[in-house]
Amino acid sequence: MNILQFMWADRSEILQLSAEHVFLVFVSITIAVAIGIPVGILMTRRPRLGKPILTFANIVQTIPSLALFGFLIPIPYIGGIGTRTAVVALLLYSLLPIIRNTFTGISGVDPAVREAARGMGMTDVQILWQVELPLSLGVIFAGVRVATVIAVGVATIAAAIGAGGLGMFIFRGTSMLDYRLILAGAIPAAFIALAADFGMSSLEKYFMLEKKS
Amino acid sequence: MQFMLPSQVRLEFKNVEYAVTSGRKLLNGISFEVHQGEMLVLLGRSGSGKTTLLKLVNRLLEPTSGEILVSGKNTQSWDPIQLRRQIGYVIQEVGLFPHFNVERNVGLVPSLEAWPPEKIAVRVRELLNLVGLAPETYARRYPHELSGGQRQRVGVARALAADPPVLLLDEPFGALDPITRSEIQKEFRELHRRLGKTMIFVTHDIREALGLGTRIGLMQEGRLVALVTPEEFLNLDQPEARAFAGCLQ
Numbered sequence: 001m002n003i004l005q006f007m008w009a010d011r012s013e014i015l016q017l018s019a020e021h022v023f024l025v026f027v028s029i030t031i032a033v034a035i036g037i038p039v040g041i042l043m044t045r046r047p048r049l050g051k052p053i054l055t056f057a058n059i060v061q062t063i064p065s066l067a068l069f070g071f072l073i074p075i076p077y078i079g080g081i082g083t084r085t086a087v088v089a090l091l092l093y094s095l096l097p098i099i100r101n102t103f104t105g106i107s108g109v110d111p112a113v114r115e116a117a118r119g120m121g122m123t124d125v126q127i128l129w130q131v132e133l134p135l136s137l138g139v140i141f142a143g144v145r146v147a148t149v150i151a152v153g154v155a156t157i158a159a160a161i162g163a164g165g166l167g168m169f170i171f172r173g174t175s176m177l178d179y180r181l182i183l184a185g186a187i188p189a190a191f192i193a194l195a196a197d198f199g200m201s202s203l204e205k206y207f208m209l210e211k212k213s
Numbered sequence: 214m215q216f217m218l219p220s221q222v223r224l225e226f227k228n229v230e231y232a233v234t235s236g237r238k239l240l241n242g243i244s245f246e247v248h249q250g251e252m253l254v255l256l257g258r259s260g261s262g263k264t265t266l267l268k269l270v271n272r273l274l275e276p277t278s279g280e281i282l283v284s285g286k287n288t289q290s291w292d293p294i295q296l297r298r299q300i301g302y303v304i305q306e307v308g309l310f311p312h313f314n315v316e317r318n319v320g321l322v323p324s325l326e327a328w329p330p331e332k333i334a335v336r337v338r339e340l341l342n343l344v345g346l347a348p349e350t351y352a353r354r355y356p357h358e359l360s361g362g363q364r365q366r367v368g369v370a371r372a373l374a375a376d377p378p379v380l381l382l383d384e385p386f387g388a389l390d391p392i393t394r395s396e397i398q399k400e401f402r403e404l405h406r407r408l409g410k411t412m413i414f415v416t417h418d419i420r421e422a423l424g425l426g427t428r429i430g431l432m433q434e435g436r437l438v439a440l441v442t443p444e445e446f447l448n449l450d451q452p453e454a455r456a457f458a459g460c461l462q
Contacts, residue, residue: 115273116302116310117310118273118297119273119304120302120321120325121294121295121298121322121325122294122321131310134312135312
């Protein structure tokens with residue numbers, strides 16, 4: 001039985017686990033964007049906060065993913081076995097690229113443009129929404145894309161703590177030494193990563209075009 | 214014409230000092246008046262404090278001591294946002310918003326002031342015509358699709374948009390080639406004569422200062438060392454003034 005036939009035979013389970021996988025990534029990235037972009041903006045306003053926040057995010061990024069899942073299990077409220085813990089772990093991993101790119105993008109706006117905006121009598125909020133965010137959108141989007149692709153990969157490990165996802169196949173395959181099972185998890189995961197990357201870049205192009213029209 | 218009423222003081226500096234946090238004084242003992250409709254050119258070398266002085270007017274910087282009065286009112290008692298919308302500000306071409314087309318750049322302050330869109334559109338057309346850019350051709354273009362001279366015209370149009378009584382110009386024509394520069398200076402002089410706005414114009418170019426200014430304020434190391442008409446400037450005995458006059462040969 002070749003791998004395609006094997007996957008076809010298991011199609012309903014693959015779809016089910018893919019949906020779980022996408023759900024994990026979608027929820028954690030959405031929360032990461034909701035936290036990361038405001039934090040990145042805050043860092044440009046309070047430069048003294050910037051270093052500790054980036055250091056924290058960097059440290060989180062260096063924790064091996066399997067270990068991070070393990071660390072979270074005993075923590076009350078956010079820990080335990082299941083989806084919630086997996087979402088928290090993915091969220092922590094996704095924060096760094098989003099925060100860093102938001103900070104870098106906004107800091108990279110030409111100071112002359114910002115000064116002109118102030119000189120025109122724009123308020124801080126107007127400068128943020130009408131000048132800084134539109135001009136750094138490309139960089140911020142790149143951060144979200146990177147975070148999404150990483151999260152799709154890391155989410156395979158969520159199966160280890162009972163959160164489901166395509167990691168189920170991979171773990172099963174490694175314990176049974178069955179490469180077909182591993183591929184049945186890895187191939188759809190790769191497709192999800194590619195599709196997410198493509199989807200994000202389309203979204204980015206859409207926003208960029210809208211801005212110009 | 215408002216221009217003919219020299220008695221009306223539009224802008225006044227009273228013994229103004231500006232120091233950076235290290236305590237170094239960038240401006241020291243600055244006192245002068247600018248009358249309604251005047252074009253005061255601040256001339257000086259790089260680092261003489263002319264740009265700093267300009268930024269004190271619209272509160273991009275705050276004075277360390279002394280008072281600055283705009284239309285008779287201390288800038289410290291103005292709301293900074295309101296103050297800035299009363300004062301047009303033109304800087305070198307980089308100040309245009311790269312993600313806004315010409316129309317949105319020019320209409321920026323009116324839209325911040327929540328003018329109705331039709332009124333903004335009319336005003337933008339009027340201003341583009343005023344600075345010599347055909348609205349049909351240029352309104353939809355982005356700054357990167359314009360030449361340096363055209364960008365500068367857009368900058369002037371943007372500063373004039375909400376019809377502010379005062380305009381601040383920080384080396385607006387500094388990045389232009391000499392021919393475009395001299396054309397745009399000529400047009401700008403004409404524009405100033407027609408509009409009767411009060412303007413402070415910063416430059417390090419003595420020719421520009423003589424050609425545009427109704428008066429020239431000479432800045433040196435944070436002080437205003439002379440404030441005279443262009444005719445008087447050439448006869449000054451002050452060493453810095455002579456150094457600038459020497460550039461004319």
